[in-house]
Amino acid sequence: MISYEQLLPIGALMIISSLSFVLGVLFSNWPYDYYTLWDASLGEEHFTKALEHYKNWATAPSIITYVLHGVMVITFIGCLIKIFKPTEDTKYFEYGSLAAFVGASSIYLTNVRVGAYSALNGEWGEVDQNTGLAVIAASETMIVFLIFGIILLQCGLFYAHYEDSQLKINFYIQELKEKLAAAEARETAPAASGSKNAAAPVEKAKTTGVSSNKTKATKSKKKT
Numbered sequence: 001m002i003s004y005e006q007l008l009p010i011g012a013l014m015i016i017s018s019l020s021f022v023l024g025v026l027f028s029n030w031p032y033d034y035y036t037l038w039d040a041s042l043g044e045e046h047f048t049k050a051l052e053h054y055k056n057w058a059t060a061p062s063i064i065t066y067v068l069h070g071v072m073v074i075t076f077i078g079c080l081i082k083i084f085k086p087t088e089d090t091k092y093f094e095y096g097s098l099a100a101f102v103g104a105s106s107i108y109l110t111n112v113r114v115g116a117y118s119a120l121n122g123e124w125g126e127v128d129q130n131t132g133l134a135v136i137a138a139s140e141t142m143i144v145f146l147i148f149g150i151i152l153l154q155c156g157l158f159y160a161h162y163e164d165s166q167l168k169i170n171f172y173i174q175e176l177k178e179k180l181a182a183a184e185a186r187e188t189a190p191a192a193s194g195s196k197n198a199a200a201p202v203e204k205a206k207t208t209g210v211s212s213n214k215t216k217a218t219k220s221k222k223k224t
Contacts (some may be wrong), residue, residue, distance in 0.1 A: 006066070007081055008161070012154050018071045019147045025068060026140050033137030036130070041050055047151030050133050054119040075101055097150045104146040111139035139214070 026056030032053045079098040086094045115136040118124050124132040 006087055009158070011078040011081030013200060014074050015082070016151055018074040018078070019101075019151055021071050022068070022075075023144065023147055026144055029137075029140060036133045037137035037141070040134070042131075047130050047133055048092050050137075051119050051129065054124050054133070054136065056114045058116040058120040063128075072105060090157055090160075093153050097153050100146045100150050100153075104143045104150075107139050107143050112136055112143070115139070 032046070032050040035042055036050045040046075079094070079101055082094045082097055083091070115132060118128075118132055119136075122129075127135070
């Protein structure tokens with residue numbers, strides 16, 4: 001049975017991998033968004049290209065949209081895994097990651113997705129077409145920053161977990177070495193004590209024998 005601690009790296013992998021996919025999708029829009037948000041000085045031509053791009057995005061086959069939304073669901077599941085039993089040290093990072101993802105998803109649904117349908121229908125509400133295309137580009141930029149924040153948080157948590165595991169391993173190894181050294185010391189102490197006790201009677205016997213010989217020699221001298 002897999003434990004919750006073993007699920008945490010899987011949740012982090014789900015978050016990072018799925019968000020990396022979303023970043024790739026947004027990066028594919030950058031050649032069009034750049035000239036509608038960052039450099040609008042090159043004329044109407046680039047706004048027209050961006051408009052056609054988002055029209056194609058709005059009319060893309062449903063399977064493409066389903067894949068993108070499925071990847072976003074994977075991110076959401078990974079966040080739920082991470083916040084199921086967070087520790088006191090990590091809970092704010094996990095909650096922050098989930099909040100940032102909810103914010104990015106809301107921006108996508110309300111600005112980017114709706115903006116693509118506005119490009120298709122030509123209905124931009126209270127703004128003109130060029131401003132609406134710039135709003136789409138700005139919304140995608142905000143999503144990119146939020147995604148980068150989530151990825152940095154998850155990578156930082158993964159590194160902190162790795163360092164904590166290494167410290168615990170080193171601590172347990174050092175503790176085991178100390179216990180082995182203490183056990184060896186206890187085993188060698190009785191052996192040394194036993195050899196001393198065995199040598200004591202021999203020394204005593206030698207001392208007794210010498211004393212006896214001296215006594216006999218003294219008696220023989222008195223007799224003579």
